[in-house]
Amino acid sequence: MDKSVFSDSELILNSDGSIYHLNLKPEQLAHTIITVGDPERVPEVSKYFDTIKHKIAKREFHTHTGTYKGKEISVISTGIGTDNIDIVFNELDALVNIDFESREVKDQLTTLDIIRIGTTGAVQPKIAVDSFLLSQRGIGFDSLLHWYDNDIEDKKFAAALVKELQLSDDMATPYIVQCNKELSKHFQTIEMLNGTTITNVGFYGPQSRRLRLAPSNKELKQLITNFSYDGHQITNLEMETSGIYAMAALLGHRAVSLNAVLANRATGAFSKQPNETVDKLIQFTLDRIATI
Template sequence: MKIAESDLIINPDGSIYHLNLLPGDVADHVITVGDPDRVGEVSKYFDKIELKKGKREFITHTGYVGKKRVTVLSTGIGTDNIDIVFNELDALVNIDFESREVKKHLTSLNIIRVGTSGTVQPDIPVGTILASSYGLGMDALMNYYYHELTGDERSLMDDLKAHFGHLKNINPYLTAANDVLLNTIGKDMHHGITITAPGFYAPQGRMVRAKNSIPDFISLINSFNSNQHRITNLEMETAGIYALAKVLGHKALSVNAILASRVKFEFSSNPDKVVEDAIKMVLERI
């Protein structure tokens, strides 16, 4: 079926609408970061950079780590941006821009998020590098996509719904990390359920001046336990990445540099080093 021009917007130069990338600009291994300034902090470790492009908050560098071709791309903050980035990444590798039809042979990308996060468990220290075993979305993104759960996801989701069921107007969704990436890139890291919030302040239990509608949100989160599964950290992209990767047939892993402890009220004294450690670890394992 031919995809309408209004559904898949291609720029006059043949690039995809928001990312400003051409088919062929994207490697099979993609590292996503939230901050556009962090793209260069990743690509400085490349042995060779062949491409640098940018538009809005979406900055892309593609190059080589040894003989492996790698793309690093900034998404900006939040799952609304993940919706744009993942649909356009998928279009770049799986849609023929000339015919506007889905290709017969599909490409499955390996997508690794390297981002920052705050822990909600007292035994996880600031400075930890944590791999998300599951992404639990508290945002509304997956209300707009058909998203089928596996048996393990469904069982865990039932327990999560029971735990959070009293919260009004929140319809959480859950997706597991890709097993292969979790056991290779994420090996020897802390693992746990990562909550993806639709904001940084009240949606993550913070209070500055505006009053929170969910009191003791952090205590509610860190008290969840189901067959040794527990919620370990909070951020703003992982659940959308996992869910859309699964829907589109890609492999995804979220690697979190823990910069804050929400239970000990601590923040890293050297956040740049924690992020750099996470970047170097991921690149070495790729």
């Protein structure tokens, strides 16, 4: 185990002893964590808590820690994208696994349970708008995992993607990471579809949306819909899951990504009740967490 002392420029603490970006102290974090992208969604989750002990905000990172049916939970907004996931997950891990006084890794490591509640667009016409989908695996088009030493990639799957989706050398090499199977079992009910999720680096061009700018790979959306590898089709697109799965696996935490399907890119449909659908997923998730 690494017992080096982390310098001030590596483990950055605020003047009050909190971690730099999240502004949290170790005692303010629960070991079961819900992540959401939008800071305004944090109170939409915590309004169902029985108690709220801490409310902390800095930049886009807002945290409420409290209890739900006796279970201590923190809900944290990450903002959009895997660049923010890199910040959030490193700092969450530091809060539980680094001693801020000695600036050393603790002898006894803590495993966090991290559940993403997010929104997504389906790419298969059979997936209904307003349904829920659990990402069994995340496909990263964001390159985050490649910046860390790792042995968790499915390189054969990635090679098939590059070939079949006609990805150019200018685009990041995709990586594939699975959810935590043990944690995911708590959320696999009749209400939850299972799928393979692409995490994109943007909302427009990287997801083949066109407004005034044309995507460089004009066939990508159809190629994604048609792709199949080892019996797995790509089901949906979003912007955080692969980073969550990669960072959790590297750091020894359990993670699962739950998606509210608000759009279907194959049919062109968009939810007529997006807020209600997300709220239903929030309540579902909290009730399932209470059983862990």
